[in-house]
Amino acid sequence: MIEKNTKGDVWVYAEVQDGTLQDVSLELLGKARKLADKLGVPAGAVLPKGTEISAAADTLIAHGADSVYLVEDTALADYRTEPYAHVLVELIKKYRPQIVLFGATPLGRDLAPRAASATRSGLTADCTDLDIADVTEKSGTVHPNLLLQVRPAFGGNIVATIVNYDQWPQMATVREGVMPLGTPQKSRKGNVIKETVPLTDQALFAVEVIKREVEKRKLNLKGAKVVVAGGAGMGSRDNFELLFDLAGALGGVVGASRAAIDSGFIGHEHQIGQTGTTVRPALYIACGISGAIQHRSGMEDSAKIIAVNTDREAPIFSIAHYGIVGDAKQVVPMLLRAFKERN
Helix, strand or coil: CCCCCCCCCEEEECCEECCEECHHHHHHHHHHHHHHHHHCCCEEEEEEECCCCCCHHHHHHHCCCCEEEEEECHHHCCCCHHHHHHHHHHHHHHHCCCEEEEECCHHHHHHHHHHHHHHCCCEEEEECEEEEEEEECCCCCEEEEEEEEEEEEHHHCEEEEECCCCCCCEEEEECCCCCCCCCCCCCCCCEEEEECCCCCCHHHHCCCCCCCCCCCCCCCCCCCCEEEEECHHHCCCCCHHHHHHHHHHHCCEEEECHHHHHCCCCCHHHEECCCCECCCCCEEEEECCCCCHHHHCCCCCCCEEEEEECCCCCHHHHCCCEEEECCHHHHHHHHHHHHHHHC
C-alpha cells in the first residue's frame, strides 16, 4: 500500500502505439493540468519506451505536463503487461503521486488494474468526467480535495460519482474522446526526468511477442467531421441504409443511439453516448433520436446539430441548432436529394 500523499502530482500514463503518442493521453493531460491546478501540484506523464519516439516528451509538455518521467529500455519495445506494470509501479512507489490516469483503451484497461492491484489502490473504470471537490461522509468526516470519478452505471441508466479517500493513489481509466484535445502550447517548459527501472527478473518476460498484426480501424467516429446518427425512430435495419446513403454523400460516418443498437439496427461500434463514443463533429444529424441525456452527453459539443424527429417535444431539439419535425424515413431522402441537386 502506498502512503497517502496530498502533495503528490497528478499523473497520466502516456500510451504509445507503433511509435505514436495516442490522442487519449494528450486529452487526459489537458484534464490533468486542470486537476493539478486546482490541487496546487504539478502534472506529470509517465513515458516508458523501448524505441525512439520523436519529440514525444516535448509533445507531452506542450499539452500540460510539468514533468515527463522517461524510462528507456529495449525490453519495452513491445507492450507486455508485466514489464510495463513493473516500471509504472516502481515509479509510483518512488514519487507517490496522488492521482494516476489512464486511457480506457485495450492497453489502459490491461495495465491499470495491474498497477492498482500491485499498489492496493482504488481504480474506477471507464470514467466520463473528473473533478476535484471536498467530500463529507455521513459521520461528518470531511475529506478535502478528492478526485470525483464520474462514470455511467447500471447499463448507462444512472451516472455514479465515485471517490476514494483511503487507498491511494486515486486511479481511473477515462474513455477516449470525452475530454477535448487541447491546443498544444509549444512555449511551455518542463522537465524530462530519466529513470532507470531494472528489468532483470525473467519472470517479467514469461510472455514473448513472436509477431504483431495490427488491423486498421474500420470506423473512426471520433475523428469524423460529419456524423449522421440514427435512433429507434428509424424503425429497422433496412431503414438505416438511408443514413449510410446520406453520410456517404456528405463524406461522413454513421452513428447510432443505444436504443438503435439494442434493437439490432446496427453494430455496437457505431454507438454514440455515455456507453459509446464521444464525438465533436462539425455537423451532427440526429435522425429518429429522442435525445436522452445518455446520448446527448456523447454529442452535444458538436459544432452544428440538425435534429429530425416526429415528436416536437423531443429533448434532442433543446440542443439542436436546426430542428425538423417529421419522419426521418421521409426527411432523409429529401435531404439527400436536395444535397445532390445542389452539388
